[in-house]
Amino acid sequence: MILVKSFGILKECYRFLRNVIALSALEYVDMDPSTPLITLGHPLLRQPSQAIEDPSDPGLQPFIDQMLKVMTAANGVGLAAPQLGRAQRLIVVASRPNPRYPNAPLMEPTVMLNPGLIAASDEMEKGWEGCLSVPGTRGQVRRSCTVEVAYLDRWGQPQRQVWQGFIARIFQHEYDHLEGKVFLDRVEHSGDLLSEADYQARVLEAR
Numbered sequence: 001m002i003l004v005k006s007f008g009i010l011k012e013c014y015r016f017l018r019n020v021i022a023l024s025a026l027e028y029v030d031m032d033p034s035t036p037l038i039t040l041g042h043p044l045l046r047q048p049s050q051a052i053e054d055p056s057d058p059g060l061q062p063f064i065d066q067m068l069k070v071m072t073a074a075n076g077v078g079l080a081a082p083q084l085g086r087a088q089r090l091i092v093v094a095s096r097p098n099p100r101y102p103n104a105p106l107m108e109p110t111v112m113l114n115p116g117l118i119a120a121s122d123e124m125e126k127g128w129e130g131c132l133s134v135p136g137t138r139g140q141v142r143r144s145c146t147v148e149v150a151y152l153d154r155w156g157q158p159q160r161q162v163w164q165g166f167i168a169r170i171f172q173h174e175y176d177h178l179e180g181k182v183f184l185d186r187v188e189h190s191g192d193l194l195s196e197a198d199y200q201a202r203v204l205e206a207r
């Protein structure tokens with residue numbers, strides 16, 4: 001009888017501690033470098049983000065560093081601020097070969113505040129995409145082959161850039177996040193979707 005009661009108390013303690021930990025994680029969402037990415041179903045992934053009015057905001061640089069850390073740790077090649085819980089127009093494009101994208105070209109990670117799409121080529125191509133906020137799924141998406149973009153760099157300086165191929169694809173994917181869209185919205189047929197495991201086995205290993 002005493003044992004049963006003790007077990008009940010232990011269970012309550014466990015529940016209490018679990019709730020405290022969960023609440024702390026929410027409270028410190030902007031501070032913890034291991035912040036989990038929000039995933040499909042979270043309303044922030046479905047709302048348009050706001051322009052960054054003040055690039056010198058002291059909270060911005062630590063948040064950008066956090067984005068870079070989370071993206072790198074998760075083998076991403078890009079990330080948008082809403083994926084870490086901030087509805088701000090801020091993205092990172094950082095193509096590099098990694099286990100999720102072994103054929104990705106290598107580039108210097110590029111942080112973009114308030115990115116704008118100046119031009120997108122009429123020429124389009126289908127290619128495979130995944131998303132850290134849509135774990136376990138890959139899909140083929142049609143994107144412009146070339147884009148010309150304008151943005152402020154992380155220090156607030158205006159920049160302009162033309163990208164092609166996979167890097168142009170990453171930009172369009174991340175830009176979509178700022179509009180409340182995910183790549184699944186652009187998949188034309190359900191047959192263009194694969195599980196991550198099937199993608200690894202059928203597509204990557206066939207190359």
Ligand SMILES: [Zn+2]
Pocket residue numbers: 130131132133173174177
């Ligand atoms: Zn994504």
